[in-house]
Amino acid sequence: MTDDQVWTDTGPDTSDLPDEAAPVVAVVGRPNVGKSTLVNRLIGRRQAVVEDTPGVTRDRIPYDAVWNGRRFTVVDTGGWEPDAEGRAAAIAAQAEIAIATADVIILVIDAQVGATDADEAAVRILHRSKKPVILVANKVDDARSEADAAALWSLGLGEPHPVSALHGRGSGDLLDVVLDRMPELPEADYATESGPRRVALVGRPNVGKSSLLNRLAGEDRVVVDSVAGTTVDPVDSLIELDSDTWRFVDTAGLRKRVKQASGTEFYASLRTQSAVEAAEVAVVLLDASEPISEQDQRVLSQVVEAGRALVIAFNKWDLVDEDRRYYLDREIDRELARITWAPRVNISASTGRAVAKLAPALRTALAGWEQRIPTGELNQWISGLIAARPHPIRGGKAPKVLFMTQAGIRPPKFVLFTSGRLDPQYVRFIERRLREDFGFTGSPIAITVKAREKRGKPARK
Known part of the structure; x- marks a missing residue:
């Protein structure tokens, strides 16, 4: 990742293609x-x-x-x-x-x-x-x-x-x-939805993904066992939730990075990664009764890097007492500081507590994932932002932002055309203010800086 880029998609960039029902x-x-x-x-x-x-x-x-x-x-x-x-x-x-x-x-x-x-x-x-x-x-x-x-x-x-x-x-x-x-495809098909919204349930082993899927479905769709690693293959289920039909995918628990896993665990991890990339929004389950772990952080990073909308669900809330809530609040402030934009819900798959809150959170995240700002409004906004807080002067001169455009959605992608390189901290400041002023709740944001090189000088590498 370069200094000019906060986040980028993997795979081919399809942002400029029509949102058709793909053959x-x-x-x-x-x-x-x-x-x-x-x-x-x-x-x-x-x-x-x-x-x-x-x-x-x-x-x-x-x-x-x-x-x-x-x-x-x-x-x-x-x-x-x-x-x-x-x-x-x-x-x-x-x-x-x-x-x-x-x-x-x-x-x-x-x-x-x-x-x-x-x-x-x-x-x-x-x-x-x-x-x-x-x-x-x-x-x-x-x-x-x-x-x-x-x-x-x-x-x-x-x-x-x-x-x-x-x-x-x-x-x-x-x-x-x-x-x-x-x-x-007929021309009208370009504007229609391709089917139920796709939701991946992901998390480390034994956080309750299969239990949640069964609770949402109202029946035993998948095997639930106290032994971690029961689910190996992603399991698809069409579930009606809050008057809408959703396609939920229960995935294998992620223990290690794909490159570090071996045997069945390697293939389970790879299929889980594919399920995340095939989804539109991911629900990352965390065990609220236990400290947020490195594995949890890795799962969250995988979803963000895949560019998917994100909802964080703290499961097993029925096991959380007052002392645990005190420490959990501090863990969230410390461990989840980089993804404060993700909606959070506190649920219990075993008792059914607050699982109805998942559907509104999913809709909010998907709305942020598909949000677009008109170019005129965006440039008016960036001009006011830079006037109020200009870029720090480097080498006696501050780079100027010449133009800003939103290049795509799902997730939102922005391009800044500038007279010189911007400090990474300043790009993060722009992202933070974008969220404060326009929302983008539940979605990662990609910001790319394209600096105009001076004539006669070679491009900086």
């Missing part, structure tokens, strides 16, 4: 043909878990992608085997759900192995789906291997598209084909 592209195929590697190529970043061991991907995991200005969603799926049993059958079922809900399907086949009986069975099912299917011959690393891809014409799915997901060969051409096969 869905499902990537399917039998185990270990390179689906997750291809997904990483399509979305332009390494996010899907890739390992040589078959069966690493078990769920339907969506990722946002952009190509040639068009936004779409890529769904990574587990290995699809039509006659699978046990856990493999459950994984295959998830892949079949992805097919049923997709607009375009990419069938990945290992060109080095050729079409197997499982591939041919998958082709028969895809023919019945009546969906556009793109046949991808993966692991075609050079021109000599293209003959292997040509042999897949026999499957009857049309032209096989040779790709090397590992090296990127042919991935751009494949993306062009994907865009051609996508349905054209």
Whole structure:
């Protein structure tokens, strides 16, 4: 992070794209043909878990992608085997759900192995789906291997598209084909909501995420156990709360950073991270009966860095006595000083205390996340602010703010055009006053400074 930047998004910047209901592209195929590697190529970043061991991907995991200005969603799926049993059958079922809900399907086949009986069975099912299917011959690393891809014409799915997901060969051409096969959305769809607002329940293990989800649902949707780590995969539930339907996702408790976790915990952490990035707002649960820990701070940072709206819920409030409240107030002042903008609710998932307050807090956070200030009003505001408190003089001269604009929402992003570099402390002062005067409750804010360099002088690095 540079001095000129307070916060930035991860992944492609889609702020200038229309908020349409993004088409869905499902990537399917039998185990270990390179689906997750291809997904990483399509979305332009390494996010899907890739390992040589078959069966690493078990769920339907969506990722946002952009190509040639068009936004779409890529769904990574587990290995699809039509006659699978046990856990493999459950994984295959998830892949079949992805097919049923997709607009375009990419069938990945290992060109080095050729079409197997499982591939041919998958082709028969895809023919019945009546969906556009793109046949991808993966692991075609050079021109000599293209003959292997040509042999897949026999499957009857049309032209096989040779790709090397590992090296990127042919991935751009494949993306062009994907865009051609996508349905054209009617103009009215650009202004409509894509469905229930997506809420991720996150927190360290055993803070009561699953208990809260069950309380909100009014039934046992997920397993609850006193043993930490019961939830491994994110669990989606449509829940009606305060007259609105919300899509809640219960996630695995985060113990360590993703890079430090291992085994099942690593994959659980990665899926939780994906659930946060796929959500619009996150409810971070903290155990009110225990001190705010480093793990709690890490979870909060993950949500802020993902650029999601945030609500902090202090759970187990029924276990908090007067002494604990005294110390908790001081912990909040000390440990949560950097995110005073997040709404806070005190709840008890076990007794149901104040859980009804979650819906208003979620709406407030989402409103801040989507808030936009007109450019004229914003520049009037920044002019008055700088006149009242100018930037400190550095080297005999103070940099001027020439112009300010809001570049995007979800979360709000601002750009300051200046005659020189601004002190990071001054940028933080601007952010603080932005919140005081305009709100943005429940949302992180990104402020970027673009300094105009003097003519004839090289840009400072």
